[in-house]
Amino acid sequence: GNSVTQMEGPVTLSEEAFLTINCTYTATGYPSLFWYVQYPGEGLQLLLKATKADDKGSNKGFEATYRKETTSFHLEKGSVQVSDSAVYFCALSLNTGTASKLTFGTGTRLQVTL
Amino acid sequence: EPEVTQTPSHQVTQMGQEVILRCVPISNHLYFYWYRQILGQKVEFLVSFYNNEISEKSEIFDDQFSVERPDGSNFTLKIRSTKLEDSAMYFCASSAESNTEAFFGQGTRLTVV
Numbered sequence: 001g002n003s004v005t006q007m008e009g010p011v012t013l014s015e016e017a018f019l020t021i022n023c024t025y026t027a028t029g030y031p032s033l034f035w036y037v038q039y040p041g042e043g044l045q046l047l048l049k050a051t052k053a054d055d056k057g058s059n060k061g062f063e064a065t066y067r068k069e070t071t072s073f074h075l076e077k078g079s080v081q082v083s084d085s086a087v088y089f090c091a092l093s094l095n096t097g098t099a100s101k102l103t104f105g106t107g108t109r110l111q112v113t114l
Numbered sequence: 115e116p117e118v119t120q121t122p123s124h125q126v127t128q129m130g131q132e133v134i135l136r137c138v139p140i141s142n143h144l145y146f147y148w149y150r151q152i153l154g155q156k157v158e159f160l161v162s163f164y165n166n167e168i169s170e171k172s173e174i175f176d177d178q179f180s181v182e183r184p185d186g187s188n189f190t191l192k193i194r195s196t197k198l199e200d201s202a203m204y205f206c207a208s209s210a211e212s213n214t215e216a217f218f219g220q221g222t223r224l225t226v227v
Contacts, residue, residue: 032213043205044157044218089157095213099145099162099169102207102216106156 002027006090006105013080013112021075021108023064023090031092033057033066033073034102038087047075047088080112116140120206120219127196127226135191135222137206146189147207147216148181150174157205163189164212196226 007022025031035047035057048057053068062077073090087107093100119138127133139146148160162169163181180192189208193200203223207216 034215036218043220044207046215046217049215091157093213093216099147099164099209100212101147101159101162101170102149102157103159104157 002031002092002094002103004090004092004103004105006088006108008106008108009087010109010111013110015082015112015114016079017112019075019077019080019084019110021088021090021110023073023075023105025071025073025090025092027071027092027094029094031094032100033064034091034093035062035064035073035075036089036091036104038089038107040086044089080110082112082114085110085112116217118206118208118217118219120204120222122222123220124223125225127224129198129226130195133193133196133224135193135204135206135224137189137191137219138187139189139206139208140210140217141187143208143210143217145169145209145212145216146181146183147209148191149205149207149218150202151205151221152199152202160191160204193224196224198226200224201226 003026032051034049036044037047048059050057050066056065089107090105091102146163151157161171203221206219209216
């Protein structure tokens with residue numbers, strides 16, 4: 001079946017530090033890959049996505065590259081801010097022709113301190 | 115900016131009672147979803163809905179659960195007889211096409227006591 005594995009959290013960083021959150025996936029077929037973010041007390045928001053191999057998704061300084069050879073979609077940001085503190089979810093979906101469900105990882109909590 | 119809205123934001127119910135969670139998807143979207151997140155755990159797919167019928171459902175979505183689109187705007191999740199383990203955050207989502215971005219609501223926190 002399809003699955004997403006994320007690095008365990010929490011991740012605690014100082015402001016302006018470099019962030020990497022690892023994500024690997026297993027899928028039958030060619031999935032689209034996503035990073036969603038959940039700020040405290042809020043719902044899930046799409047952060048970025050990539051729909052095919054070697055695509056790079058980017059938004060708000062975050063980036064992730066779809067690596068088919070390593071089945072990975074690691075999230076990176078060069079300089080984190082306190083406002084980036086949230087839970088980050090890696091997810092995949094497969095286009096089956098009908099509604100495409102998302103399969104999520106367990107989420108990684110990021111805490112950024114001054 | 116269009117958004118998915120869910121009501122209520124928090125519901126407390128007694129075990130064995132029926133609950134209906136409500137969602138208003140984005141108006142021109144055609145695909146609708148329910149997910150749940152038990153506290154501290156991953157977000158899990160429950161069901162997808164398209165063209166007035168269920169497209170796919172997970173093992174979690176047993177006979178206690180049902181979904182309905184009673185009119186042109188609402189999308190509801192009914193839990194017929196709640197159990198303690200149904201306590202979770204329930205997210206509604208919608209997308210314009212089957213393989214495009216899903217937009218999520220703020221969630222309904224269901225607490226079964």
